[in-house]
Amino acid sequence: MDIPYIVETRPDTGLANGKLGIWLFLASEVMLFGALFSTYIILRVGAPEWPHGELNVWLGAGNTVILISSSVTMVMAWASLKMKDWGKHRLYLMLTVGLALFFLVNKYFEYAEHVRMHELPSHSTFFAIYFTLTGLHGLHILGGVVVMLYFLGPGAKMWKANPDQFTNRIEYTGLYWHFVDLVWIFLFPVLYLL
Amino acid sequence: MSDSSDIKSHLGKYWMIGAALLVFTGITVAANQLHLVVPLAITVALVIAITKGSMVAAVFMHLSHEKKWIYGSLILTVVFFIVLMTIPFLTINDTIGTPIHVSAPEHTGH
Numbered sequence: 001m002d003i004p005y006i007v008e009t010r011p012d013t014g015l016a017n018g019k020l021g022i023w024l025f026l027a028s029e030v031m032l033f034g035a036l037f038s039t040y041i042i043l044r045v046g047a048p049e050w051p052h053g054e055l056n057v058w059l060g061a062g063n064t065v066i067l068i069s070s071s072v073t074m075v076m077a078w079a080s081l082k083m084k085d086w087g088k089h090r091l092y093l094m095l096t097v098g099l100a101l102f103f104l105v106n107k108y109f110e111y112a113e114h115v116r117m118h119e120l121p122s123h124s125t126f127f128a129i130y131f132t133l134t135g136l137h138g139l140h141i142l143g144g145v146v147v148m149l150y151f152l153g154p155g156a157k158m159w160k161a162n163p164d165q166f167t168n169r170i171e172y173t174g175l176y177w178h179f180v181d182l183v184w185i186f187l188f189p190v191l192y193l194l
Numbered sequence: 195m196s197d198s199s200d201i202k203s204h205l206g207k208y209w210m211i212g213a214a215l216l217v218f219t220g221i222t223v224a225a226n227q228l229h230l231v232v233p234l235a236i237t238v239a240l241v242i243a244i245t246k247g248s249m250v251a252a253v254f255m256h257l258s259h260e261k262k263w264i265y266g267s268l269i270l271t272v273v274f275f276i277v278l279m280t281i282p283f284l285t286i287n288d289t290i291g292t293p294i295h296v297s298a299p300e301h302t303g304h
Contacts, residue, residue: 013263023264027271034278041282057223064219072212075254079208082201178254185246188219189239193226 007164022172026179051126060192070099071181074174081167100145140180211253218246
């Protein structure tokens with residue numbers, strides 16, 4: 001039995017099921033990161049003093065540029081599919097994966113420097129919340145990379161069998177990816193600048 | 195937004211928004227170099243972050259023209275998110291367990 005409303009929209013919601021599903025998932029993600037941001041506020045307001053200049057602002061700003069660029073390439077990957085340009089879709093999706101990996105490599109060097117300086121989560125409240133927030137965000141990046149690699153590899157076969165469904169899947173992946181970018185847009189000033 | 199020609203008309207907007215986001219990132223870092231007082235620095239950084247976040251959500255995530263079911267689920271999320279962000283402020287007013295400071299009786303000298 002075929003699952004209904006994968007491509008065509010439901011008459012009651014006007015949406016394909018996957019679209020509503022990814023938005024409900026993102027809503028739960030807002031609450032997950034919201035809980036951690038809320039924790040950050042409690043810790044910061046309650047702390048007698050809060051460290052400044054512990055993180056490399058330029059590395060953080062560089063990673064912001066990388067993620068924003070990856071959001072642009074991601075939306076272009078989806079737009080290329082809508083215009084039936086398979087080659088450009090592949091190029092933009094590969095660029096997105098490349099930028100995501102670049103972000104993770106930068107993060108690795110940043111973490112390695114903190115470990116070298118013995119600035120582990122047990123070092124201070126600041127580093128505890130820093131590693132928790134950026135670690136969870138990094139895992140989301142990794143998850144996005146796995147999904148995109150799937151659509152560059154075995155998942156790409158769907159384009160020939162059902163191009164509309166494949167395009168929808170890339171749209172949902174893009175929505176997730178833009179959300180990950182959006183979280184970093186707030187993490188960067190909160191952790192690196194303030 | 196499903197028509198191919200419709201998408202083509204949006205391509206320029208995607209690049210423009212991407213460029214604007216990069217400019218705003220530059221402004222955030224530049225404002226940080228000015229070493230503003232903490233309340234002003236927090237305000238400036240958060241206003242820019244909210245502006246950038248709104249641009250990503252409105253254009254890249256197509257929230258500027260979505261169906262009402264998505265807006266409905268997001269309004270519910272925003273309400274709960276505001277409650278979540280209010281909790282820290284409730285803890286500031288929480289005085290349970292805080293010793294009450296009673297002024298010591300005046301020493302009469304006898």
